[in-house]
Amino acid sequence: MTTPPIHAPDLPDADLLRLDHQVCFSLHSASRAFGGLYREALRDLGLTYPQYLAMLVLWEHGPQRVKTIGERLHLDSGTLSPLLKRLEAAGLVVRGRSPQDERSVTVRLTEAGARLRERALPVPRTVLEATGLSVPEILALQEVLGRLTSSLDGLRQD
Template sequence: MPDDIDDLLRLDRQVCFPLYAASNLLTRLYRPVLDKIGLTYLQYLVMLVLWEKAPQTVGSLGERLHLDSGTLTPLLKRMEAAELITRLRDPSDERRVLVTLTEKGRALREPASRVPATLARELALSSAELDALRDAVQGMVTALTVHRPVDDKPVSAGAL
């Protein structure tokens, strides 16, 4: 039995670690590219959502980006201070805050359009490989967003 436990606890058997490491390394790869347009990685993600459709509620941004309000609110405050966005109460429902782009925020869209190609070159993966990787990771995100109660049932060594 100890061999089974040892195998379960090997770092190279975990799904969480390569995802964590890849996320960390990918964020580092983005940093110098995004520095050139004056955005952090999280700010870039917010801008991507807003460039698709604005205005958005704070709640819808949080859902789309899988961020809680404790992370999102200070981020949006900094983006507002940098004059990239505005936050206003929804006139039809004062409980909701609408986030929209400023002219400065809209103007960043064009230079940001070069970010994906720059990163793709850095990763040296084909379009098909990038698509397959994105789809596989998106499948995992989808699976993780489905609420499942945690139990103590044993799982296989390669599960998580």
């Protein structure tokens, strides 16, 4: 049974407190479902979902500074560094100090990492088909989630 749309002015605070009215819970549930889907879809690639995201950045943009990858994925260095170490141990990436700035670490794909892209090509279509949504629906959802993320990020006091 689906819950009717939320019209906040029409609902008392106690009704807004219902689990089914929590946007965060809907996002959490969807995220868990995606996690299971990606776990299965990425199994043969030997990647976790966060590793897959890092590889997407490198496949799309080539060598990147660790800081740039972290910004793109919204990950801090404490989360990103171990992830990149595991990718390096798997022979998919190489990390190295930038000759221009010794404080900066650059990540680049190895030949094996670049070849893995071909095996990953079916993953997005598999995920798209599993959602049961059309491409326009996915694009609209991405647009709304992008606005939501911007709004929430704008509230943070860094």
